[in-house]
Amino acid sequence: MPSFKPVIALTRGLEILRVLNEQQQTSVGALHKATGLDKATIVRMLETLEHEGYVMRDAERALYAPTGRVLVLSQGYDQHLWIGSVADPFLQDFRKQIGWPSDVALFDRDAMIVVQTTREPGSMLLSRKPGFRFPLLATSLGRAYLAFLPEEQREAVIGQLAKNPEHWNDLARNRKKLNRLLSDTRSRGFAFTDDAYSREVFNDAMWAIGAPIMQGEQVFASINIMMLRRAVAVEDGIKQFAEPLRQTAARIAKALVTMKGGKA
Known part of the structure; x- marks a missing residue:
């Protein structure tokens, strides 16, 4: 447990x-909508970040954007690079085997973050590069990761998500429904993307299944398959790809353990 209460100003600045x-480039109004923070607070945070060199301001359009200095903040973190590099050859082989793109993602506090992908630029409606973040409870990658965590870790994550007002986290505040969904996911061995998320983000043109990349009780990451609804019906996709997905996840997990010297 922390020795002191969180520094609220720092928490707000990091959220901004x-x-x-x-968002890459945005306005004070858009930041207010995304965070719920008072606009005056947002302006103070932005001006502080601008002073420190992390943010630049387009005065003519009243827009803000991050600078290259934000990269300095991630230099000490390389787990995503390691897992992405280990997973890449397996993902490439998997793409050749099934003909559909896949992502590998890591858990990052309250969301999932893509660390490797076989999506091609401009394909599948949109291209999501490594580093893209998306809601944990709405996606097959997030649900697959959460469902297979050891109970204590899973409860801690759900508790954190329940405090987040984003609407995709409403499920964390409906424990009966969430527990049933996670139990079903464990029974199947894979997860589905939420239908509402698919409608909102992909105009209901795509669907996905995801599986955990795990060894024993340790869940390293998760892997998915993205498919067009008009090309692959859900029932057919499960029959064709669920088992190859689990097999690929197992191969990646085995390689991660081997790379760590056999320590899961």
Whole structure:
């Protein structure tokens, strides 16, 4: 447990920087909508970040954008690079085997973050590069990761998500429904993307299944398959790809353990 209460100003500043980094270029109004923070507070945070060199301001259009200095904040973190590099050859082989793109993602506090992908630029409606963040409870990658965590870790994550007002986290506040969904996921061995998320983000043109990349009780990451509804019906996709997905996840997990010297 922390020795002191969180520094609220720092928490707010980091939230502003996180959202700004996700949106790449945005306004005070958009940041207010995304964070719920008072606009005056947002302006103070932005001006502080600008002073420190992490943010630049387009005065003519009243827009803010992150600078290259934000990269300095991630230099000490390389787990995503390691897992992405280990997973890449397996993902490439998997793409050749099934003909559909896949992502590998890691858990990042309250969301999942893509660390490797076989999506091609401009394909599948949109291209999501490594570093893209998306809601944990709405996606097959997030649900597959959460469902297979050891109970204590899973409860801690759900508790954190329940405090987040984003509408994709409403499920964390409906424990009966969430527990049933996670139990079904464990029974199947894979997860589905939420239908509402598919409608909102992909105009209901795509669907996905995801599986955990795990060894024993340790869940390293998760892997998915993205498919067009008009090309692959859900029932057919499960019959064709669920088992190859689990097999690929197992191969990646085995390689991760081997790379760590056999320590899971």
